[in-house]
Amino acid sequence: MTSTKITDTTHPPSSTVHRRIVALAGGVGGAKLAHGLAQILPPEDLTVIVNTGDDFEHLGLYICPDLDTVCYTLAGLANPETGWGRVNETWNTIANIEKLGGPNWFRLGDQDFGTHIERTRRLKEGQTLTQVTKDFCAAWGIKHTVLPMTDSPVRTMVDTDEGELAFQEYFVHRQCKPRVKGFRFDGVEVAGPAIGAREALESADAIVICPSNPWVSVDPILRVIQKINKPVIAVSPIIGGKTVKGPAAKMYEELGIEPSALAVAKHYRTLLSGFVLDTVDAHLSEEINTKTLVTDTLMNNLTDRARLATDVLNFIGSM
Numbered sequence: 612m613t614s615t616k617i618t619d620t621t622h623p624p625s626s627t628v629h630r631r632i633v634a635l636a637g638g639v640g641g642a643k644l645a646h647g648l649a650q651i652l653p654p655e656d657l658t659v660i661v662n663t664g665d666d667f668e669h670l671g672l673y674i675c676p677d678l679d680t681v682c683y684t685l686a687g688l689a690n691p692e693t694g695w696g697r698v699n700e701t702w703n704t705i706a707n708i709e710k711l712g713g714p715n716w717f718r719l720g721d722q723d724f725g726t727h728i729e730r731t732r733r734l735k736e737g738q739t740l741t742q743v744t745k746d747f748c749a750a751w752g753i754k755h756t757v758l759p760m761t762d763s764p765v766r767t768m769v770d771t772d773e774g775e776l777a778f779q780e781y782f783v784h785r786q787c788k789p790r791v792k793g794f795r796f797d798g799v800e801v802a803g804p805a806i807g808a809r810e811a812l813e814s815a816d817a818i819v820i821c822p823s824n825p826w827v828s829v830d831p832i833l834r835v836i837q838k839i840n841k842p843v844i845a846v847s848p849i850i851g852g853k854t855v856k857g858p859a860a861k862m863y864e865e866l867g868i869e870p871s872a873l874a875v876a877k878h879y880r881t882l883l884s885g886f887v888l889d890t891v892d893a894h895l896s897e898e899i900n901t902k903t904l905v906t907d908t909l910m911n912n913l914t915d916r917a918r919l920a921t922d923v924l925n926f927i928g929s930m
């Protein structure tokens with residue numbers, strides 16, 4: 612209904628209101644905004660709760676793609692080309708596995724392998740994913756709090772015309788080729804939020820839903836945390852009818868969802884106090900039944916991340 616255009620995007624503007632924020636994030640897009648928020652907010656004012664529905668066991672290792680993407684991004688260790696995996700990576704281990712006839716469809720780099728080996732060892736020793744993530748963040752110099760959404764196994768399962776597939780099998784191995792009919796988050800009914808997540812949500816001034824896929828990456832988090840009684844501001848991952856990265860557009864079409872910022876706002880409608888959409892989608896603002904901020908949401912570089920985070924925080928401050 613109300614459209615607020617913030618024009619002063621100097622970083623960090625003296626007017627930026629510091630609030631205690633919980634950010635909900637999936638993979639690459641979510642990680643970028645989380646990084647922007649981390650550039651502005653002091654460590655005690657930002658907790659990032661990350662989707663673990665994409666986690667899977669592969670080559671005997673416990674792999675958490677979204678959690679690693681967020682941590683690598685916050686630590687400045689992410690591969691800038693893919694958004695996932697490590698910068699300055701080498702690929703000797705996966706090449707050797709391939710040579711020996713093992714599976715090579717999930718591209719794990721040598722440094723990344725180290726993360727999965729050490730995480731798997733610690734989990735087998737009985738540590739929780741929350742504890743392991745906390746220790747890894749400390750080792751990587753991440754000062755803000757990063758939490759997996761849960762310490763219980765939740766698995767995003769994709770219902771397709773070729774049967775039900777685990778998420779990475781569908782998304783990476785089969786490159787989204789099977790026709791998708793829906794999603795199921797196996798284990799979500801019995802999964803409680805990770806230790807610290809409930810407290811972070813209770814002490815937050817606002818919840819920011821980062822620009823991650825609402826149906827696949829954010830819904831599992833919302834299902835686990837269940838109740839939110841704080842203002843929620845979502846940033847659209849869809850710009851000009853297109854997803855910034857990845858094959859999600861095909862997924863939307865098959866699910867009968869028109870890929871648009873409007874569809875995202877409708878998806879979150881019961882939760883929203885505010886919605887952030889790109890300038891190219893400004894015309895949709897009037898149709899969105901909550902307060903909106905129209906701004907540049909594309910994050911091509913570090914400055915963009917901080918600028919969008921500043922805009923979001925100022926939007927929250929204006930409420």
Ligand code: FO1
Nearest residue numbers: 638665675676679695696716717718719783
């Ligand atoms: N995505 C791909 O499309 N291909 C890969 O080979 C791949 C490897 C990979 C390794 C580690 C990691 O943390 C993420 C990786 N991803 C890969 C990304 C990831 O699987 C998806 O983008 C997310 O699960 C969706 O949020």
